[in-house]
Amino acid sequence: MIIESEPMGSTTYDLNRVRIVGIAAELFARNSYHGTGVAELSKAVGLGRGALYHYIGSKENLLYEISKTQVDQMNAQAERLLAAGLPTETLLRELAKGLLHNIAEHQFEWAVFFREYTALTGENRDRVVAARERYESYWRQALDRGAAEGVLAPAPRLLVKGILGMLNYTYLWFEPDGEVSPDELADAYLDALLDGIRQR
Amino acid sequence: MIIESEPMGSTTYDLNRVRIVGIAAELFARNSYHGTGVAELSKAVGLGRGALYHYIGSKENLLYEISKTQVDQMNAQAERLLAAGLPTETLLRELAKGLLHNIAEHQFEWAVFFREYTALTGENRDRVVAARERYESYWRQALDRGAAEGVLAPAPRLLVKGILGMLNYTYLWFEPDGEVSPDELADAYLDALLDGIRQR
DNA sequence: CCGCCAATGGACCGATCGTTCCATTCTCAT
DNA sequence: ATGAGAATGGAACGATCGGTCCATTGGCGG
Numbered sequence: 001m002i003i004e005s006e007p008m009g010s011t012t013y014d015l016n017r018v019r020i021v022g023i024a025a026e027l028f029a030r031n032s033y034h035g036t037g038v039a040e041l042s043k044a045v046g047l048g049r050g051a052l053y054h055y056i057g058s059k060e061n062l063l064y065e066i067s068k069t070q071v072d073q074m075n076a077q078a079e080r081l082l083a084a085g086l087p088t089e090t091l092l093r094e095l096a097k098g099l100l101h102n103i104a105e106h107q108f109e110w111a112v113f114f115r116e117y118t119a120l121t122g123e124n125r126d127r128v129v130a131a132r133e134r135y136e137s138y139w140r141q142a143l144d145r146g147a148a149e150g151v152l153a154p155a156p157r158l159l160v161k162g163i164l165g166m167l168n169y170t171y172l173w174f175e176p177d178g179e180v181s182p183d184e185l186a187d188a189y190l191d192a193l194l195d196g197i198r199q200r
Numbered sequence: 201m202i203i204e205s206e207p208m209g210s211t212t213y214d215l216n217r218v219r220i221v222g223i224a225a226e227l228f229a230r231n232s233y234h235g236t237g238v239a240e241l242s243k244a245v246g247l248g249r250g251a252l253y254h255y256i257g258s259k260e261n262l263l264y265e266i267s268k269t270q271v272d273q274m275n276a277q278a279e280r281l282l283a284a285g286l287p288t289e290t291l292l293r294e295l296a297k298g299l300l301h302n303i304a305e306h307q308f309e310w311a312v313f314f315r316e317y318t319a320l321t322g323e324n325r326d327r328v329v330a331a332r333e334r335y336e337s338y339w340r341q342a343l344d345r346g347a348a349e350g351v352l353a354p355a356p357r358l359l360v361k362g363i364l365g366m367l368n369y370t371y372l373w374f375e376p377d378g379e380v381s382p383d384e385l386a387d388a389y390l391d392a393l394l395d396g397i398r399q400r
Numbered sequence: 401c402c403g404c405c406a407a408t409g410g411a412c413c414g415a416t417c418g419t420t421c422c423a424t425t426c427t428c429a430t
Numbered sequence: 431a432t433g434a435g436a437a438t439g440g441a442a443c444g445a446t447c448g449g450t451c452c453a454t455t456g457g458c459g460g
Contacts, residue, residue, distance in 0.1 A: 032232065034417095035319060038417080047438075048440060050437085050439055051439070150399055152398060161369060161373055166363070166366045168365065168369065192393065193397060194396050196393065197352050237448085238447080248409035249409075249448095250408060250450085260448095
């Protein structure tokens, strides 16, 4: 028996769903979740309200999907990288590049994720918060591993928050068509972080 | 003639205003701006709708006041510090401490500031965005000064965003009654940033 | 004790909220 | 050609939205 939690098939139904989620992400990012009406969304996707609900189930369901998808991908990637046995510095740089790539490609979704997760209720909220904490734990593991190997100074717990803040903040200002690529930015941040910005 | 843009006097009217703004900040931070109704706010402050509007003018006005107050304070402080002729390292540490102190003391307000400024319209939004950019420019000046003096490595423009991300992110997780004070956190972040976390 | 005006509660406004329901149309396997 | 079920648009639901209006109350200077 094969279980597919997310069909991702090529059916038009799935394609429509994906399209709707993308449009909703942009609207929620621009006008906030509570500030975006279902009527507005309906108009933007070019479907009547009835047809729209045929796909989305509920408005909160849409928010949940937007919020969850990207962080799940980042968790999967972080697990792969942690298991790959990379040198600590490479591991950190790859983690950062993965995250910045994803943020650059899905700025709307990350804006919604960071700003609107409080609008989720019950289990939806719990799951998103848990996924977020899980991702943070992967960074902590990477830093701890570096410290154990003597490559990094034993870092205070709080530094993880600082690094993630540094990286996450890019959702707000990064210009995908700008001069700096996500990779270059990740390396620049890690150069500063690993060796400091003091002139030597 | 004396012009007081913000009376701040001891009149009960002003005291009520301040109280209402504070309660609104908490509600907006918890349930988002668009997710908080005027009815809910009215109930929370213990006033009827009519009495409430006697103080606030409009809901957006409330949002503007919450968003603007803190960033204005930080700009004023940054200007003072930049003019004080401090050594670069001290200047950076003081800037960071000032910001983290303010965030720690006004977490609700900063949450609203970061999450909800897009809900502002017209001039209100322009002014808040401008204030935010002004604050960023002060950090850039501090870093540039350090580079000109040869104290800091010539830093890429983008690092300013990284540092601010690192600091701003604290609004989300900082525990005012926790073990770490804003000062300690600021110093820890600047230790890492100035000299790096690589073991030497 | 009077008179003025700030302060107040709540009815009321039209608009919009998220969601449900249903009759109709479309698609495609038989 | 026919039947089944997916897809669709739009009316309708009660609730709530932000804001206005107004009659009443409260406190204080004269």
